[in-house]
Amino acid sequence: MTETVIKTDKLTKRFGDFIATNGITFEVHKGEIFGFLGANGAGKTTAMRMLCGLSKPSSGSAQVAGFDVYKQTEQIKRNIGYMSQKFSLYEDLTVVENIRFFGGIYGLSNADIKTKSESLLAQLGMESEAKKLVGSLPLGWKQKLSFSVAVLHRPKIVFLDEPTGGVDPVTRRQFWNLIYAAAQDGITIFVTTHYMDEAEYCNRISIMVDGKIEALDTPRALKQRYNTTTMDDVFYQLARGAKRSE
Protein backbone atom coordinates (compact mmCIF):
# COMPACT_ATOMS: atom_id res chain seq x y z
CA MET A 1 0.00 0.00 0.00
CA THR A 2 1.47 3.34 -1.03
CA GLU A 3 1.73 5.96 1.64
CA THR A 4 -0.63 8.93 1.28
CA VAL A 5 0.99 12.29 1.94
CA ILE A 6 -1.89 14.59 1.04
CA LYS A 7 -5.49 13.68 1.63
CA THR A 8 -8.38 16.11 1.30
CA ASP A 9 -12.10 15.63 1.75
CA LYS A 10 -14.52 18.25 0.41
CA LEU A 11 -11.99 20.97 1.18
CA THR A 12 -13.68 24.35 0.74
CA LYS A 13 -12.76 28.02 1.11
CA ARG A 14 -15.30 30.82 0.95
CA PHE A 15 -14.63 34.54 0.78
CA GLY A 16 -18.03 36.03 1.56
CA ASP A 17 -20.40 34.76 -1.16
CA PHE A 18 -17.54 33.65 -3.35
CA ILE A 19 -16.49 29.99 -3.16
CA ALA A 20 -12.86 30.03 -4.25
CA THR A 21 -12.24 26.34 -3.64
CA ASN A 22 -15.38 24.24 -3.77
CA GLY A 23 -15.33 20.85 -2.08
CA ILE A 24 -12.19 19.30 -3.54
CA THR A 25 -11.38 15.69 -2.65
CA PHE A 26 -8.18 13.98 -3.71
CA GLU A 27 -5.11 12.08 -2.52
CA VAL A 28 -1.44 12.36 -3.38
CA HIS A 29 0.97 9.45 -2.82
CA LYS A 30 4.52 9.47 -1.55
CA GLY A 31 7.11 10.12 -4.26
CA GLU A 32 4.46 11.09 -6.77
CA ILE A 33 4.75 14.05 -9.15
CA PHE A 34 1.30 15.55 -8.95
CA GLY A 35 0.31 18.30 -11.40
CA PHE A 36 -2.27 20.73 -10.10
CA LEU A 37 -3.67 22.52 -13.14
CA GLY A 38 -6.42 25.01 -13.83
CA ALA A 39 -7.12 28.29 -15.58
CA ASN A 40 -6.20 31.58 -13.90
CA GLY A 41 -8.73 32.11 -11.14
CA ALA A 42 -9.85 28.48 -10.92
CA GLY A 43 -8.92 28.34 -7.22
CA LYS A 44 -5.49 26.67 -7.35
CA THR A 45 -3.66 29.25 -5.24
CA THR A 46 -6.35 29.24 -2.55
CA ALA A 47 -6.24 25.44 -2.38
CA MET A 48 -2.47 25.46 -2.21
CA ARG A 49 -2.45 28.05 0.57
CA MET A 50 -4.75 25.84 2.64
CA LEU A 51 -2.54 22.80 2.04
CA CYS A 52 0.55 24.77 3.11
CA GLY A 53 -1.13 25.78 6.37
CA LEU A 54 -1.34 29.46 5.37
CA SER A 55 -5.11 29.77 5.08
CA LYS A 56 -7.80 28.18 7.21
CA PRO A 57 -10.43 26.20 5.28
CA SER A 58 -14.12 27.16 5.60
CA SER A 59 -15.16 23.51 5.64
CA GLY A 60 -14.01 20.03 4.72
CA SER A 61 -10.83 18.40 5.91
CA ALA A 62 -7.27 17.81 4.79
CA GLN A 63 -4.12 16.18 6.10
CA VAL A 64 -0.72 17.14 4.73
CA ALA A 65 2.28 14.99 5.68
CA GLY A 66 -0.02 13.45 8.27
CA PHE A 67 -0.95 16.77 9.91
CA ASP A 68 -4.28 18.51 10.09
CA VAL A 69 -4.68 21.77 8.14
CA TYR A 70 -6.84 23.31 10.89
CA LYS A 71 -4.84 22.51 14.00
CA GLN A 72 -1.32 21.54 13.03
CA THR A 73 -0.26 24.25 10.61
CA GLU A 74 3.16 24.74 12.24
CA GLN A 75 4.03 21.05 11.86
CA ILE A 76 2.87 21.23 8.24
CA LYS A 77 5.17 24.17 7.54
CA ARG A 78 8.14 22.27 8.96
CA ASN A 79 7.45 19.26 6.77
CA ILE A 80 6.97 20.94 3.42
CA GLY A 81 9.06 22.96 1.01
CA TYR A 82 7.68 25.81 -1.10
CA MET A 83 8.85 27.59 -4.20
CA SER A 84 7.07 30.06 -6.44
CA GLN A 85 8.11 32.23 -9.31
CA LYS A 86 7.13 35.34 -7.38
CA PHE A 87 9.07 34.67 -4.21
CA SER A 88 11.92 32.33 -3.69
CA LEU A 89 15.32 33.74 -2.77
CA TYR A 90 16.75 36.99 -1.42
CA GLU A 91 18.34 38.81 -4.35
CA ASP A 92 20.63 40.87 -2.10
CA LEU A 93 22.12 37.86 -0.36
CA THR A 94 24.78 35.68 -1.95
CA VAL A 95 24.09 32.10 -3.00
CA VAL A 96 25.72 30.72 0.15
CA GLU A 97 23.96 33.24 2.41
CA ASN A 98 20.60 32.23 0.98
CA ILE A 99 21.32 28.56 1.62
CA ARG A 100 22.44 29.33 5.18
CA PHE A 101 19.39 31.52 5.81
CA PHE A 102 16.82 29.00 4.62
CA GLY A 103 18.67 26.12 6.26
CA GLY A 104 18.49 28.05 9.54
CA ILE A 105 14.79 28.82 9.09
CA TYR A 106 14.12 25.11 8.69
CA GLY A 107 16.11 24.30 11.81
CA LEU A 108 19.15 22.58 10.30
CA SER A 109 22.32 22.59 12.40
CA ASN A 110 25.32 24.65 11.29
CA ALA A 111 27.32 21.52 10.51
CA ASP A 112 24.42 20.14 8.48
CA ILE A 113 24.04 23.40 6.58
CA LYS A 114 27.74 23.40 5.74
CA THR A 115 27.82 19.88 4.28
CA LYS A 116 24.51 20.37 2.48
CA SER A 117 25.63 23.68 0.94
CA GLU A 118 28.71 22.02 -0.46
CA SER A 119 26.90 19.07 -1.98
CA LEU A 120 24.14 21.31 -3.33
CA LEU A 121 26.62 23.65 -5.03
CA ALA A 122 28.49 20.69 -6.49
CA GLN A 123 25.28 19.10 -7.76
CA LEU A 124 24.25 22.33 -9.50
CA GLY A 125 27.78 23.05 -10.74
CA MET A 126 27.62 26.44 -9.04
CA GLU A 127 30.78 26.35 -6.86
CA SER A 128 32.28 29.41 -8.54
CA GLU A 129 29.03 31.37 -8.04
CA ALA A 130 28.82 30.66 -4.30
CA LYS A 131 29.79 34.20 -3.27
CA LYS A 132 27.81 36.01 -5.97
CA LEU A 133 24.61 37.87 -5.21
CA VAL A 134 21.55 35.89 -6.26
CA GLY A 135 20.24 38.99 -8.05
CA SER A 136 23.12 38.77 -10.53
CA LEU A 137 22.41 35.18 -11.59
CA PRO A 138 20.49 34.22 -14.75
CA LEU A 139 16.84 33.32 -14.12
CA GLY A 140 17.37 29.63 -14.89
CA TRP A 141 20.08 29.33 -12.22
CA LYS A 142 17.91 31.13 -9.70
CA GLN A 143 15.11 28.66 -10.33
CA LYS A 144 17.36 25.63 -9.91
CA LEU A 145 18.92 27.08 -6.77
CA SER A 146 15.52 28.01 -5.43
CA PHE A 147 14.22 24.47 -5.89
CA SER A 148 17.30 22.98 -4.24
CA VAL A 149 16.86 25.32 -1.27
CA ALA A 150 13.18 24.38 -1.00
CA VAL A 151 14.15 20.70 -0.55
CA LEU A 152 17.26 21.35 1.57
CA HIS A 153 15.55 20.17 4.77
CA ARG A 154 14.31 16.99 3.04
CA PRO A 155 10.62 17.85 3.31
CA LYS A 156 8.01 15.16 2.71
CA ILE A 157 6.35 17.34 0.07
CA VAL A 158 7.48 20.29 -1.99
CA PHE A 159 4.93 22.73 -3.44
CA LEU A 160 5.98 24.39 -6.69
CA ASP A 161 3.86 27.27 -7.94
CA GLU A 162 4.62 27.86 -11.63
CA PRO A 163 8.31 27.26 -11.06
CA THR A 164 9.59 27.46 -14.64
CA GLY A 165 8.08 30.56 -16.27
CA GLY A 166 10.22 32.42 -18.77
CA VAL A 167 13.32 30.25 -19.14
CA ASP A 168 14.59 28.62 -22.30
CA PRO A 169 13.52 25.07 -23.20
CA VAL A 170 16.88 23.54 -22.29
CA THR A 171 16.98 25.16 -18.84
CA ARG A 172 13.35 24.19 -18.25
CA ARG A 173 14.27 20.54 -18.83
CA GLN A 174 17.28 20.73 -16.53
CA PHE A 175 14.88 21.96 -13.89
CA TRP A 176 12.59 18.98 -14.48
CA ASN A 177 15.56 16.65 -14.10
CA LEU A 178 15.96 18.03 -10.58
CA ILE A 179 12.27 17.37 -9.94
CA TYR A 180 12.55 13.79 -11.21
CA ALA A 181 15.61 13.17 -9.04
CA ALA A 182 13.86 14.53 -5.92
CA ALA A 183 10.83 12.33 -6.62
CA GLN A 184 13.12 9.30 -7.02
CA ASP A 185 14.39 10.16 -3.54
CA GLY A 186 10.88 9.91 -2.16
CA ILE A 187 10.01 13.62 -2.02
CA THR A 188 6.46 14.20 -3.20
CA ILE A 189 6.11 16.95 -5.80
CA PHE A 190 2.99 19.11 -6.00
CA VAL A 191 3.33 21.43 -8.98
CA THR A 192 1.27 24.00 -10.88
CA THR A 193 2.20 24.99 -14.42
CA HIS A 194 0.82 26.60 -17.56
CA TYR A 195 3.10 24.51 -19.77
CA MET A 196 1.05 21.56 -20.93
CA ASP A 197 4.11 19.54 -21.92
CA GLU A 198 5.16 19.75 -18.28
CA ALA A 199 1.79 18.36 -17.29
CA GLU A 200 2.86 15.24 -19.19
CA TYR A 201 5.87 14.81 -16.92
CA CYS A 202 3.55 14.36 -13.94
CA ASN A 203 2.42 10.93 -12.75
CA ARG A 204 -1.10 12.22 -12.27
CA ILE A 205 -2.74 15.57 -12.77
CA SER A 206 -5.89 17.29 -11.63
CA ILE A 207 -7.61 20.07 -13.56
CA MET A 208 -9.61 22.65 -11.64
CA VAL A 209 -12.45 24.61 -13.19
CA ASP A 210 -14.38 27.26 -11.22
CA GLY A 211 -13.27 25.98 -7.83
CA LYS A 212 -13.89 22.27 -8.47
CA ILE A 213 -11.64 19.45 -9.59
CA GLU A 214 -13.20 18.45 -12.91
CA ALA A 215 -10.72 15.71 -13.83
CA LEU A 216 -8.00 13.74 -12.08
CA ASP A 217 -5.99 10.94 -13.65
CA THR A 218 -2.77 10.07 -15.44
CA PRO A 219 -2.09 12.26 -18.48
CA ARG A 220 -2.51 9.24 -20.74
CA ALA A 221 -5.90 8.26 -19.30
CA LEU A 222 -7.15 11.85 -19.55
CA LYS A 223 -6.18 12.08 -23.19
CA GLN A 224 -8.03 8.84 -23.87
CA ARG A 225 -11.10 9.98 -21.98
CA TYR A 226 -11.27 13.27 -23.88
CA ASN A 227 -10.41 11.53 -27.11
CA THR A 228 -7.41 13.65 -28.03
CA THR A 229 -3.65 13.37 -28.38
CA THR A 230 -2.53 16.47 -26.48
CA MET A 231 -2.90 17.70 -22.90
CA ASP A 232 -3.41 21.15 -24.32
CA ASP A 233 -6.63 19.96 -25.88
CA VAL A 234 -7.79 18.18 -22.69
CA PHE A 235 -7.23 21.41 -20.80
CA TYR A 236 -9.02 23.44 -23.45
CA GLN A 237 -12.05 21.15 -23.48
CA LEU A 238 -12.38 21.37 -19.71
CA ALA A 239 -11.49 24.99 -19.07
CA ARG A 240 -13.19 26.79 -21.96
CA GLY A 241 -16.50 26.42 -20.16
CA ALA A 242 -15.13 28.23 -17.11
CA LYS A 243 -17.34 31.07 -15.92
CA ARG A 244 -14.81 32.93 -13.89
CA SER A 245 -11.28 34.19 -14.23
CA GLU A 246 -8.92 35.53 -11.57
Place this chain on the structure above:
Amino acid sequence: MEAVVVNALSKTYGQGATRAVDNVSFAVSKGELFGLIGPDGAGKTSIFRMLTTVLLPDGGSAAVDGLDIVKDYKEIRNRVGYMPGKFSLYPDLSIEENLNFFATVFNTTVEENYDLIKDIYVQIEPFKKRRAGKLSGGMKQKLALCCALIHKPSVLFLDEPTTGVDPVSRKEFWEMLRRLKEQNITIVVSTPYMDEATLCDRIALIQNGKILSIDTPANVVASYPDTLYALRSEPMFALLQAVEHYPHTRNSYAFGEYMHASFTDGVGEDEVKNYLREQGIAAVEMKKTTPTIEDCFINKLKN
Protein backbone atom coordinates in the same frame (compact mmCIF):
# COMPACT_ATOMS: atom_id res chain seq x y z
CA MET B 1 7.07 48.10 -48.12
CA GLU B 2 8.80 47.29 -44.84
CA ALA B 3 7.09 48.37 -41.64
CA VAL B 4 10.15 47.77 -39.47
CA VAL B 5 13.79 47.67 -40.55
CA VAL B 6 16.44 46.85 -37.97
CA ASN B 7 20.09 47.13 -38.92
CA ALA B 8 22.93 45.87 -36.69
CA LEU B 9 21.15 47.17 -33.62
CA SER B 10 23.06 46.86 -30.32
CA LYS B 11 22.45 47.74 -26.69
CA THR B 12 24.77 47.21 -23.76
CA TYR B 13 24.21 47.75 -20.05
CA GLY B 14 26.63 48.27 -17.18
CA GLN B 15 29.28 50.13 -19.24
CA GLY B 16 29.40 47.40 -21.82
CA ALA B 17 29.44 44.50 -19.36
CA THR B 18 26.18 43.04 -20.64
CA ARG B 19 25.46 42.87 -24.36
CA ALA B 20 21.68 42.74 -24.16
CA VAL B 21 21.18 43.19 -27.89
CA ASP B 22 24.11 42.16 -30.03
CA ASN B 23 24.18 43.27 -33.66
CA VAL B 24 20.59 42.35 -34.45
CA SER B 25 19.15 42.81 -37.95
CA PHE B 26 15.72 41.94 -39.30
CA ALA B 27 12.88 43.42 -41.32
CA VAL B 28 9.13 43.12 -40.90
CA SER B 29 6.81 43.61 -43.90
CA LYS B 30 3.66 45.65 -43.72
CA GLY B 31 0.77 43.60 -42.42
CA GLU B 32 3.03 40.83 -41.17
CA LEU B 33 2.69 39.06 -37.82
CA PHE B 34 6.31 38.73 -36.73
CA GLY B 35 7.41 36.85 -33.61
CA LEU B 36 10.50 37.29 -31.46
CA ILE B 37 10.83 33.94 -29.75
CA GLY B 38 13.21 33.46 -26.85
CA PRO B 39 13.58 33.06 -23.09
CA ASP B 40 13.94 35.72 -20.39
CA GLY B 41 17.12 37.70 -20.85
CA ALA B 42 17.32 37.04 -24.59
CA GLY B 43 17.05 40.76 -25.35
CA LYS B 44 13.45 40.90 -26.56
CA THR B 45 12.35 43.72 -24.29
CA SER B 46 15.39 45.86 -25.10
CA ILE B 47 14.59 45.51 -28.81
CA PHE B 48 10.98 46.54 -28.19
CA ARG B 49 12.02 49.52 -26.11
CA MET B 50 14.42 50.77 -28.78
CA LEU B 51 11.86 50.35 -31.56
CA THR B 52 9.24 52.23 -29.56
CA THR B 53 11.78 55.03 -28.92
CA VAL B 54 11.91 54.74 -25.14
CA LEU B 55 15.50 53.45 -25.12
CA LEU B 56 18.46 54.66 -27.18
CA PRO B 57 20.61 52.10 -29.00
CA ASP B 58 24.40 52.02 -28.57
CA GLY B 59 24.98 50.99 -32.13
CA GLY B 60 23.21 50.29 -35.40
CA SER B 61 19.99 51.82 -36.63
CA ALA B 62 16.32 51.05 -37.07
CA ALA B 63 13.31 52.50 -38.80
CA VAL B 64 9.63 52.08 -38.01
CA ASP B 65 7.13 53.02 -40.71
CA GLY B 66 10.05 54.55 -42.60
CA LEU B 67 10.99 56.83 -39.69
CA ASP B 68 14.31 56.76 -37.83
CA ILE B 69 14.01 55.65 -34.20
CA VAL B 70 16.44 58.32 -32.97
CA LYS B 71 15.76 61.36 -35.18
CA ASP B 72 12.03 60.91 -35.69
CA TYR B 73 11.09 59.59 -32.27
CA LYS B 74 8.20 62.05 -31.82
CA GLU B 75 6.47 60.99 -35.00
CA ILE B 76 7.03 57.29 -34.30
CA ARG B 77 5.29 57.62 -30.96
CA ASN B 78 2.14 58.76 -32.76
CA ARG B 79 2.20 55.80 -35.06
CA VAL B 80 2.99 52.81 -32.92
CA GLY B 81 1.03 50.95 -30.28
CA TYR B 82 3.07 49.42 -27.46
CA MET B 83 1.93 46.92 -24.90
CA PRO B 84 4.82 46.41 -22.46
CA GLY B 85 5.32 43.12 -20.67
CA LYS B 86 4.55 44.69 -17.34
CA PHE B 87 0.96 45.90 -16.85
CA SER B 88 1.24 49.65 -17.25
CA LEU B 89 -2.24 51.13 -17.28
CA TYR B 90 -3.54 53.30 -14.45
CA PRO B 91 -4.79 50.95 -11.74
CA ASP B 92 -6.93 53.67 -10.11
CA LEU B 93 -8.78 54.52 -13.30
CA SER B 94 -11.67 52.40 -14.53
CA ILE B 95 -11.61 50.46 -17.79
CA GLU B 96 -13.53 53.25 -19.48
CA GLU B 97 -11.37 56.01 -18.03
CA ASN B 98 -8.14 54.31 -19.08
CA LEU B 99 -9.40 53.92 -22.62
CA ASN B 100 -10.59 57.54 -22.83
CA PHE B 101 -7.31 58.74 -21.38
CA PHE B 102 -5.23 56.96 -24.02
CA ALA B 103 -7.54 58.11 -26.81
CA THR B 104 -7.23 61.73 -25.63
CA VAL B 105 -3.45 61.58 -25.31
CA PHE B 106 -3.32 60.54 -28.95
CA ASN B 107 -5.74 63.28 -30.02
CA THR B 108 -8.54 60.95 -30.94
CA THR B 109 -11.72 59.55 -29.45
CA VAL B 110 -12.86 56.08 -28.58
CA GLU B 111 -15.75 56.45 -31.07
CA GLU B 112 -13.45 57.27 -33.98
CA ASN B 113 -11.59 53.97 -33.90
CA TYR B 114 -14.16 51.84 -32.14
CA ASP B 115 -14.27 49.37 -35.07
CA LEU B 116 -10.73 48.32 -34.36
CA ILE B 117 -11.24 47.45 -30.72
CA LYS B 118 -14.91 46.43 -30.80
CA ASP B 119 -14.31 42.64 -30.83
CA ILE B 120 -12.05 42.88 -27.80
CA TYR B 121 -13.78 45.67 -25.93
CA VAL B 122 -17.22 44.03 -25.85
CA GLN B 123 -15.68 41.27 -23.74
CA ILE B 124 -14.70 43.70 -20.97
CA GLU B 125 -17.42 46.32 -21.49
CA PRO B 126 -19.75 44.80 -18.84
CA PHE B 127 -17.09 45.77 -16.29
CA LYS B 128 -16.26 49.21 -17.70
CA LYS B 129 -16.76 50.97 -14.34
CA ARG B 130 -14.33 48.65 -12.59
CA ARG B 131 -10.86 49.93 -11.72
CA ALA B 132 -8.07 48.47 -13.85
CA GLY B 133 -6.17 47.41 -10.72
CA LYS B 134 -9.07 45.13 -9.74
CA LEU B 135 -9.24 43.22 -13.03
CA SER B 136 -8.21 39.62 -13.65
CA GLY B 137 -5.08 38.89 -15.66
CA GLY B 138 -7.03 38.07 -18.80
CA MET B 139 -9.13 41.25 -18.57
CA LYS B 140 -6.09 43.45 -17.93
CA GLN B 141 -4.50 41.99 -21.01
CA LYS B 142 -7.58 42.79 -23.13
CA LEU B 143 -7.79 46.34 -21.79
CA ALA B 144 -4.07 46.90 -22.41
CA LEU B 145 -4.54 45.73 -25.99
CA CYS B 146 -7.49 48.12 -26.48
CA CYS B 147 -5.44 51.02 -25.11
CA ALA B 148 -2.54 50.17 -27.42
CA LEU B 149 -4.91 50.11 -30.41
CA ILE B 150 -7.16 53.09 -29.78
CA HIS B 151 -5.14 55.53 -31.95
CA LYS B 152 -5.10 53.07 -34.88
CA PRO B 153 -1.35 52.47 -34.90
CA SER B 154 0.31 51.24 -38.07
CA VAL B 155 2.65 48.98 -36.10
CA LEU B 156 1.69 47.21 -32.89
CA PHE B 157 4.43 46.05 -30.48
CA LEU B 158 3.37 43.42 -27.95
CA ASP B 159 5.99 42.37 -25.41
CA GLU B 160 5.15 38.96 -23.95
CA PRO B 161 1.38 39.55 -23.89
CA THR B 162 0.65 35.95 -22.88
CA THR B 163 3.27 35.26 -20.22
CA GLY B 164 1.73 33.63 -17.14
CA VAL B 165 -1.66 33.37 -18.84
CA ASP B 166 -3.46 30.02 -18.93
CA PRO B 167 -3.71 28.06 -22.21
CA VAL B 168 -7.36 28.96 -22.85
CA SER B 169 -6.80 32.73 -22.55
CA ARG B 170 -3.63 32.42 -24.60
CA LYS B 171 -5.54 30.80 -27.42
CA GLU B 172 -8.19 33.55 -27.31
CA PHE B 173 -5.49 36.22 -27.38
CA TRP B 174 -3.91 34.79 -30.50
CA GLU B 175 -7.32 34.67 -32.21
CA MET B 176 -7.62 38.40 -31.50
CA LEU B 177 -4.21 39.00 -33.09
CA ARG B 178 -5.26 37.06 -36.19
CA ARG B 179 -8.29 39.32 -36.59
CA LEU B 180 -6.18 42.46 -36.14
CA LYS B 181 -3.81 41.25 -38.79
CA GLU B 182 -6.71 41.09 -41.22
CA GLN B 183 -7.12 44.84 -40.67
CA ASN B 184 -3.62 45.28 -42.08
CA ILE B 185 -1.91 46.21 -38.83
CA THR B 186 1.71 45.09 -38.61
CA ILE B 187 2.29 43.17 -35.39
CA VAL B 188 5.61 42.45 -33.70
CA VAL B 189 5.07 40.11 -30.75
CA SER B 190 7.41 38.36 -28.36
CA THR B 191 6.77 35.18 -26.41
CA PRO B 192 8.65 32.58 -24.41
CA TYR B 193 6.06 29.95 -25.43
CA MET B 194 7.43 28.01 -28.37
CA ASP B 195 4.01 26.63 -29.34
CA GLU B 196 2.84 30.18 -30.12
CA ALA B 197 5.59 30.57 -32.69
CA THR B 198 3.63 28.54 -35.25
CA LEU B 199 0.91 31.21 -35.21
CA CYS B 200 3.28 33.87 -36.60
CA ASP B 201 4.00 34.53 -40.29
CA ARG B 202 7.72 34.60 -39.57
CA ILE B 203 9.77 34.19 -36.43
CA ALA B 204 13.18 35.18 -35.14
CA LEU B 205 14.63 32.76 -32.60
CA ILE B 206 16.67 34.83 -30.17
CA GLN B 207 19.05 33.97 -27.33
CA ASN B 208 21.63 36.01 -25.42
CA GLY B 209 21.03 39.11 -27.53
CA LYS B 210 21.68 37.32 -30.82
CA ILE B 211 19.31 36.09 -33.48
CA LEU B 212 19.77 32.37 -34.14
CA SER B 213 17.56 32.25 -37.23
CA ILE B 214 14.74 34.08 -39.01
CA ASP B 215 12.25 32.23 -41.17
CA THR B 216 8.67 31.05 -41.47
CA PRO B 217 7.75 28.48 -38.81
CA ALA B 218 7.38 25.84 -41.54
CA ASN B 219 10.88 26.51 -42.89
CA VAL B 220 12.41 26.50 -39.41
CA VAL B 221 10.93 23.04 -38.88
CA ALA B 222 11.93 21.83 -42.36
CA SER B 223 15.55 22.85 -41.78
CA TYR B 224 15.92 20.56 -38.74
CA PRO B 225 19.06 18.61 -39.63
CA ASP B 226 18.53 15.15 -38.06
CA THR B 227 15.96 12.40 -37.94
CA LEU B 228 14.05 12.97 -34.73
CA TYR B 229 12.61 10.09 -32.71
CA ALA B 230 9.98 10.01 -30.00
CA LEU B 231 10.50 7.34 -27.33
CA ARG B 232 8.48 6.20 -24.39
CA SER B 233 8.61 3.59 -21.65
CA GLU B 234 7.86 3.21 -17.96
CA PRO B 235 9.42 4.68 -15.89
CA MET B 236 10.37 7.59 -18.12
CA PHE B 237 13.21 8.82 -15.91
CA ALA B 238 15.20 5.59 -16.43
CA LEU B 239 14.71 5.85 -20.21
CA LEU B 240 15.78 9.50 -20.24
CA GLN B 241 18.98 8.67 -18.38
CA ALA B 242 19.78 5.62 -20.49
CA VAL B 243 19.37 7.52 -23.77
CA GLU B 244 21.39 10.44 -22.45
CA HIS B 245 24.32 8.10 -21.70
CA TYR B 246 24.15 6.31 -25.08
CA PRO B 247 27.38 7.23 -26.94
CA HIS B 248 25.55 7.72 -30.27
CA THR B 249 23.01 10.19 -28.91
CA ARG B 250 23.23 13.66 -30.38
CA ASN B 251 20.36 15.32 -28.54
CA SER B 252 17.96 13.88 -25.99
CA TYR B 253 15.42 15.47 -23.70
CA ALA B 254 11.96 15.02 -22.23
CA PHE B 255 9.13 16.12 -24.47
CA GLY B 256 5.68 15.80 -22.97
CA GLU B 257 4.47 12.22 -22.85
CA TYR B 258 7.49 11.09 -24.91
CA MET B 259 11.13 11.94 -24.97
CA HIS B 260 12.78 13.23 -28.13
CA ALA B 261 16.19 12.12 -29.32
CA SER B 262 18.41 12.26 -32.37
CA PHE B 263 21.38 9.99 -33.04
CA THR B 264 24.61 10.01 -35.04
CA ASP B 265 24.38 9.00 -38.71
CA GLY B 266 23.73 5.34 -39.35
CA VAL B 267 22.20 4.71 -35.94
CA GLY B 268 18.52 3.85 -36.23
CA GLU B 269 15.70 2.21 -34.37
CA ASP B 270 17.26 -1.28 -34.17
CA GLU B 271 20.57 -0.09 -32.73
CA VAL B 272 18.89 2.09 -30.12
CA LYS B 273 16.46 -0.63 -29.07
CA ASN B 274 19.29 -3.17 -28.77
CA TYR B 275 21.24 -0.80 -26.56
CA LEU B 276 18.20 -0.13 -24.38
CA ARG B 277 17.56 -3.87 -24.01
CA GLU B 278 21.14 -4.28 -22.76
CA GLN B 279 20.32 -1.55 -20.22
CA GLY B 280 17.33 -3.52 -19.03
CA ILE B 281 14.71 -1.39 -20.79
CA ALA B 282 12.81 -3.74 -23.08
CA ALA B 283 9.33 -2.32 -23.53
CA VAL B 284 10.09 0.81 -25.53
CA GLU B 285 7.81 2.56 -27.95
CA MET B 286 9.95 4.30 -30.56
CA LYS B 287 8.87 6.19 -33.68
CA LYS B 288 10.02 8.92 -36.02
CA THR B 289 8.45 12.28 -35.28
CA THR B 290 8.19 15.70 -36.90
CA PRO B 291 10.23 18.34 -35.05
CA THR B 292 8.42 21.26 -33.45
CA ILE B 293 9.74 24.81 -33.11
CA GLU B 294 10.83 23.88 -29.60
CA ASP B 295 12.97 21.01 -30.96
CA CYS B 296 14.55 23.41 -33.44
CA PHE B 297 15.25 25.94 -30.70
CA ILE B 298 16.84 23.31 -28.45
CA ASN B 299 18.96 22.09 -31.35
CA LYS B 300 20.21 25.62 -32.07
CA LEU B 301 20.95 26.27 -28.40
CA LYS B 302 23.05 23.14 -28.15
CA ASN B 303 25.11 23.76 -31.27
